[in-house]
Amino acid sequence: MSKPYTLQELLVIAVAKEIHDFENVILGVGLPTTAGALAKALYAPHATLMMESGIIDFEPLLPLNHIADAHSCRGFSYATDLFSAFTMTYRGFVDVCFLGVGQVDRYGNLNTTAIGDYYKPTMRLPGSGGAADFISYAKRTVLTMLGGSFVNKLDYFTSPGYLEGGDSRKKSGLFPEGSGPTMLLNTKGIFRFDPVTKEMYLAQIHPRVTVDDVRKDIPWDLKVADDLSETPHPTDEEIDFIRCFAPAMSAGRELAMELTMANLMKQLKS
Amino acid sequence: MAERNGKVVSAKEAISRNVHDGDHLIIGNYTVGSCAALVYEVIRQSRKKLTLYSQSGIFDVEALVGSGCIDRLVTTYCLRAGGRKGGSAVERALNAGTLELEDYTNFQYNARLMAGMHGFSYIQVLEGAMVTDLFHKRSFMGEDKYRVIKCPYTGKNQLTVPAANPDVCIVHVQRADKFGNAQYWGALGSVAAAALASKRIIVSCEEIVEHDVIQSSPHLTLIPAYRVDAVVEIPWGANPTEVLGYYNMDQFMYGLFMAADGTADGLKAWLDEWVYGCPNHEAYINHYIQKFGSKCLDGIRAKAFYSAPANYGSAFTSRWDTEGRERNMGLTLDEFELTLKQRGKLYE
Structure with missing residues (x-):
């Protein structure tokens, strides 16, 4: 039996496995960067890691602070600009990208802009950033959902998934064939999208979680795969890599923040 | 344009x-190395009714909005302090009705500047966004936020955005010469487009270097001298953000800002101490060191990892070789002049 792991480590590994060798990968901050580093180290050594700020083919040595963080690597292979990072995506050179979730509906459409009224928001979220264009034109999009919620109707429609489901994304004529979200990961399981209806279904469940636990968060009648699998126990190699590369990721945001604040207070006093 | 020199x-x-x-x-900066010192100076001088363009709003946009300088904001990304339970100056201003905000995607925002930089009146952007609320929900730009046109070649509908030519760009870079040639490296983002689309450009830099340094590394120059109106040398000019090759992000100072930014009172107290309370950036850094010591700043200074030099050299820089002969004709200057005379080419 391998050594004990944290939930965040399990999630990072599940995301990293979505990166295949020789692929071109756009990484977002947080979980995806650590997943990218893990994939590059263990599963996909020839993957080309990219950031939308124009940092192309980098080897992360530290978790990124943001998507323009050249301090977290020792140089990189190609310095281009943001404009070109998106036109390169538009032309089909990006295999997979990773997006966070504020609200998501059953067809993988996303809101990362505002909760409540857009003009007088209950909560103003970041906005689109690169999300709307990446999910439009990357060959695959992986949704990482650490907070956020499942809703029947988005408060604001930031980024297009499968629109009204079925062939509506394809019929719109606005997106490359076969593009769209392929997987959504949250703290309870992994969801994929039905090839015909494009509705998300539960494909994999994390250890110690029941299907009912998953359903509690979801306002529609969630479909579950006949061959529902359980996320496998991480290997020692995987755990060691993540814990060493991104200890704050292993700890999770809340604990890492608590320990950081405690240290900050200690520094302030001394 | 300011006077040369x-x-x-x-x-x-x-x-x-x-x-x-x-x-x-x-x-002009995008997420990384924001021109903090210039932003704080705008706040100190209490500029009002500005329309602010920011590719990615971080502490800089929060500070400007929180201090009441901004009526309108064009951006793609807003900072939020303290997660779901926290808040932001942008959110507070939207709810108070003192701020109008126009949301774009990263690419659309950058495309507006690319159009402006190259002198076009509009530019095609990626059509997928037509189905989203970015397209449908508009603020002060109304009909002119996006327009859809028919491509004259393919007949397909295309999404377009209008060019942006801001009045003035403030931007922080690694180094510049006294003429204004501004060199920046790292995450290029939309720095060049933001500066070059603008009518006036203020460059702050970590250090002013000799013109010869610029001439031997023109590939690093993002903004040429002839477009620049002012050059300001400000060490630590991006603190609490980072400058590649100079220093890392200052997690301690950024943490102080984020802890304050969640409420209006918290942000006001932070601005009172760190912006209004310091007459300039040097005073800000001095106050920082006086209050917390120099350990934080010393700990984030960059260790060198130099770019391999690109050789801009050539075989020779004169038409005359080491023996004083013209390289193609093989004549010395005396022989050449004699020939000109003999051939009747010279006139008294």
């Missing part, structure tokens, strides 16, 4: 000369 000024002078009430102001 007269561009090196203080931040106070640069802002008072070039940023006016009601201007469209753009922050």
Whole structure:
């Protein structure tokens, strides 16, 4: 039996496995960067890691602070600009990208802009950033959902998934064939999208979680795969890599923040 | 355009000369290495009714909005302090009705500047966004936020955005010469487009270097001298953000800002201490060191990892070889002049 792991480590590994060798990968901050580093180290050594700020083919040595963080690597292979990072995506050179979730509906459409009224928001979220264009034109999009919620109707429609489901994304004529979200990961399981209806279904469940636990968060009648699998126990190699590369990721945001604040207070006093 | 050689000024002078009430102001930096010192100076000088362009709003946009300088904001990304339970100056201003915000995607925002930089009146962007609320929900730009046109070649509908030409760009870079040639490396983002689309450009830099340094590394120059109105040398000019090759992000100071930014009172107290309470950036850094010691800043200074030099050299820089003979004709200057005379080419 391998050594004990944290939930965040399990999630990072599940995301990293979505990166295949020789692929071109756009990484977002947080979980995806650590997943990218893990994939590059263990599963996909020839993957080309990219950031939308124009940092192309980098080897992360530290978790990124943001998507323009050249301090977290020792140089990189190609310095281009943001404009070109998106036109390169538009032309089909990006295999997979990773997006966070504020609200998501059953067809993988996303809101990362505002909760409540857009003009007088209950909560103003970041906005689109690169999300709307990446999910439009990357060959695959992986949704990482650490907070956020499942809703029947988005408060604001930031980024297009499968629109009204079925062939509506394809019929719109606005997106490359076969593009769209392929997987959504949250703290309870992994969801994929039905090839015909494009509705998300539960494909994999994390250890110690029941299907009912998953359903509690979801306002529609969630479909579950006949061959529902359980996320496998991480290997020692995987755990060691993540814990060493991104200890704050292993700890999770809340604990890492608590320990950081405690240290900050200690520094302030001394 | 300022006089040649007269561009090196203080931040106070640069802002008072070039940023006016009601201007469209753009922050040239994108997430990384924001021009904090110039932003703080705009706040100190209490500029009002600005329309602010920011590719990615971080502490800089929060500070400007929180201090009441901004009526309108064009951006793709807003900072939020303290997660779901926290808040932001942008959110508070939207709810108070003192701020109008136009949301774009990263690419669309950058495309507006690319169009402006190259002199086009509009530019095609990626059509997928037509189905989203970015397209459908509009603020102060109304009909002109996006327009859909028919491509004259393919007949397909295309999404377009109008060019943006802000009145003035403030931007922080690694180094510049006294003429204004500004060199920046790292995450290129939309820095060049933001600066070059603008009518006036204020560059702050970590250090002013000799012109010869610029001439031997022109591939690093993002903004040429002839477009720059003011150059300000400000070490630590991006603190609490980072400058590649100079220093890392200052997690301690950024943490102090984020802890304050969640409430209006918290942000006001932070601005009182760190912006209004310091007459300039040097005073800000001195106050920082006096209050917390120099350990934080010393701990984030960059260790060198130099770019391999690109050789801009050539075989020779004169038409005359080491023996004084013209390289193609093989004549010395005397022989050449004699020939000109003999051939009747010279006139008294």
